[in-house]
Amino acid sequence: MSVTADLQTATLADRWTQFKLDHPKTRIRDAARQFGSSEAALLATQCTGQADARVVRLTDDFQSQLKDVSGLGRVMALTRNDSVVHERKGPYLKTSFKGPMGLTLGEDIDLRLFMQHWQFGFAVDENGRRSLQYFAPDGEAVHKIYLTEDSSAAAYNELVARYRAPEQAAELATQPAPAAPTETPxxxxxxxxxxxxxxxxxxxxxxxxxxxxxxxxxxxxxxxxxxxxxxxxxxxxxxxxxxxxxxxxxxxxxxxxxxxxxxxxxxxxxxxxxxxxxxxxxxxxxxxxxxxxxxxxxxxxxxxxxxxxxxxxxxxxxxxxxxxxxxxxxxxxxxxxxxxxxxxxxx
Structure with a gap:
């Protein structure tokens, strides 16, 4: 059955579950576009609130979360746009904020952070590959942090428990992406x-x-x-x-x-x-x-x-x-x- 036909007969959670079975190699970013949805909305469908949930909604205290990521040790940072994916391994060090602007200034992980664009956060377990994933108001990814073989799983579990959102809703209210500014002639x-x-x-x-x-x-x-x-x-x-x-x-x-x-x-x-x-x-x-x-x-x-x-x-x-x-x-x-x-x- 096509994605379009499915839209009329099943919930987003059901359709996403079936799509993953039918297309296991399709990345969630590409799948979201086929669904006319967003990456964050697809993740939210797996927020069951149960102890074994693959996805856990996090609170919006993102600045504190990023500061606490240093306790995870060596991780992999991922930032991307539609055409380029940038992945760098190392620890998060010297993370600081001044209002909505932030910096992480390690020799390995070097970031400039614009927190006014961060709206949703999730802890995600993809068949044992664990990560923290953050999204803009329209549900598009802004930054992801993956555990490596050198990361502290215990520290990750503690971080997820500390910042677990009280409500684990399976639906997500997103907003349209801002329109590109009009160029002056x-x-x-x-x-x-x-x-x-x-x-x-x-x-x-x-x-x-x-x-x-x-x-x-x-x-x-x-x-x-x-x-x-x-x-x-x-x-x-x-x-x-x-x-x-x-x-x-x-x-x-x-x-x-x-x-x-x-x-x-x-x-x-x-x-x-x-x-x-x-x-x-x-x-x-x-x-x-x-x-x-x-x-x-x-x-x-x-x-x-x-x-x-x-x-x-x-x-x-x-x-x-x-x-x-x-x-x-x-x-x-x-x-x-x-x-x-x-x-x-x-x-």
Whole structure:
């Protein structure tokens, strides 16, 4: 029976249970779209409230939960968008918040957290693979934390018991995702003022304030930016760049964002593998999965700082959404690596 026909004859829980039996290899994110539902709503159907429930609804005290994740030891952090999956193993260290903004600043797990987009949390047991999973108001995943063979199962059980929600409802009230902001017509932008502001940057973080000041979208900025600081690349540049970084054993930084989290890998990459439409990094502590056919635009971007220019390779999809940012390893106050500049100069 088709998913459409099932909609008329069974509950979401029944349909999801049957779908998993019929399509065991289909990921829940893809299944949710086939159902016209959300990943969080499908998980909620398994919140039975029983002791053996595979899914447990958590309270919305997400900041405390993330601070307590440090007690789990070595875990795997996963942040993704539609086209890129970023997986990094390590402990959660130095997690702190200022209002809705948070940071996790370990050498392995490095996150920027935007808690205003976190609405639902679950503890999930997928045939023994246990995790904490968090979702935006529309039910789309913002961040997931998986136990590894080195994690503390006892600490995980204690965390789930501590933050177990009093109500384990099988239905979830989600809200539509916010509409993408309307882009200001190019003709209404003060292009010369914007370019002057870009050339005067002293810190890469000031770039986002510059976009707001001139009412410019991210991809519009790349189209209208100073010609000497922005260059369009072909969409295979990311493959060549990662291959060159691996060959040179160069430490790099790879940023991938969901609506509520930016996850950063800092270090080398080694094992690069293409599987169907996916280009992958398959290293022991870091995995990246990039769906190359979704990359519509690739740019080499240069931003002035007090330590000189900082170069990045930026990937966008056809809707102008950022998929991935690729930098050389650097710390504030330290000039960019010359080896990185040479690498991007050859792309």
């Amino acid at each position: 190019d003709a209404d932008i003060d292009v010369e003022g914007f370019r002057a502001g870009w050339r005067a940057l002293q810190d890469t973080h000031d770039f986002f304030g510059l976009l707001r000041e001139f009412g410019v979208s991210r991809t519009q900025a790349l189209r209208l930016g100073p010609p000497e600081l922005v260059q369009r690349l072909d969409n295979q540049a990311i493959v060549r760049g990662l291959e060159a970084a691996a060959a040179a054993e160069l430490s790099i930084m790879l940023f991938v964002a969901s609506r509520g989290c930016i996850q950063i890998h800092t270090g080398p990459v080694q094992r690069l593998v293409t599987t169907g439409p996916w280009f992958n990094v398959l290293d022991p502590d870091f995995n990246l999965h990039l769906k190359l056919e979704d990359v519509a635009d690739t740019w080499l971007v240069r931003k002035p700082t007090t330590e000189g220019l900082v170069h990045s390779v930026e990937l966008y999809d056809a809707q102008g959404r950022n998929l991935l940012l690729f930098f050389g390893k650097r710390k504030p106050g330290i000039p960019e690596q010359e080896a990185w500049r040479e690498l991007v100069g050859k792309l």
